Amino acid sequence: MSFTLAIVGRPNVGKSTLFNRLVGRRLALVDDQPGVTRDLREGDARLGHLRFTVIDTAGLEEATDESLQGRMRALTERAVSMADVCLFLIDARAGLTPSDKVFAEILRRSGKMVIVAANKAEGRAGEAGYLDAYSLGLGDVIPLSAEHGEGMDDLRMILSPVAEQF
Ligand code: GDP
Ligand code: MG
Numbered sequence: 001m002s003f004t005l006a007i008v009g010r011p012n013v014g015k016s017t018l019f020n021r022l023v024g025r026r027l028a029l030v031d032d033q034p035g036v037t038r039d040l041r042e043g044d045a046r047l048g049h050l051r052f053t054v055i056d057t058a059g060l061e062e063a064t065d066e067s068l069q070g071r072m073r074a075l076t077e078r079a080v081s082m083a084d085v086c087l088f089l090i091d092a093r094a095g096l097t098p099s100d101k102v103f104a105e106i107l108r109r110s111g112k113m114v115i116v117a118a119n120k121a122e123g124r125a126g127e128a129g130y131l132d133a134y135s136l137g138l139g140d141v142i143p144l145s146a147e148h149g150e151g152m153d154d155l156r157m158i159l160s161p162v163a164e165q166f
Contacts, residue, residue, distance in 0.1 A: 003166035004053040005045065005159070006083035008076055008107065010099040013089040014119040018146035019056035022047060040079050048156045050163050055079045076106055085113045085162055087155075090133050092118035092126030092143065104136045115158055117142040122150055 007015045023043035045054040057079040080086055088107055090100050107114045118130040121143035133141040142158065144151035 002052050003084040003163060004055065004082060005085050005087055006055040006057060006079040007087045007089060008057050008079060009089035009103055010097065011072070013091045013094075014144075014146045015089055016056055016058065018087075018089065018119065018144070019043060019054055021146055021149060021152070022054050040075060040082075047152065047159065050156060050159055052159070052163065055082060073102070073106065076103065077110075080107065080110045080112055083112060084166055085115065085159070086110070088114055088116045088136075088138065089119045089144075090116070090129065090136075092121040092129035092133075094120075095129040096132045096135065100136070104138060107138065113162065114138050115142065115155075116140070117144045117151070117155065119144045119146050121145055122148045 007018055009015055019041065022045035024046060039058060041056040041058070043054050043056070045052050057076050086107055088103065090096060116133055116136060116138045118126060118133050118141050120126055121130055122145035126143060130141060130143050142151055142154045144155065
């Protein structure tokens with residue numbers, strides 16, 4: 001039994017960093033540079049005893065032009081349609097942005113199971129953004145630090161019962 005998890009969210013929230021941590025190999029590029037074209041990446045994830053397929057959604061990072069945003073959205077919708085569960089990442093340091101709300105709407109309309117996580121939550125800088133994420137109305141928010149590996153046990157505990165459904 002296995003399931004597919006899509007990591008979804010606007011550019012730069014840490015999706016690829018989390019993907020790399022789950023897959024354990026550098027399959028997804030982590031990039032500070034804006035404007036790099038990417039696609040969807042799939043990998044075999046391990047999280048404690050759990051094994052699942054993970055999809056890293058990318059696109060045109062830091063897209064500002066509307067057509068680029070459209071492409072980002074199309075890629076996200078494709079990833080969501082392939083997934084059993086979506087992990088919606090926001091940036092705990094940046095707080096919620098209008099773009100996050102667009103992604104929240106895509107997820108809400110998909111009818112898929114959604115787990116919200118506030119990444120970059122290490123230290124104290126993430127506290128406000130973490131609480132902000134509750135206003136999305138998508139349920140509980142897990143504080144994560146993909147870069148430092150914090151919150152991975154909480155993620156595993158939330159995914160464990162999910163894994164049994166598939
Ligand atoms: P993506 O565009 O959503 O795939 O984001 P990336 O994984 O490429 O990460 C964007 C930036 O955020 C990079 O500079 C990462 O090093 C940084 N980043 C990712 N995870 C964390 C984290 O947990 N804490 C902090 N402080 N930075 C992070
Ligand atoms: Mg990425």
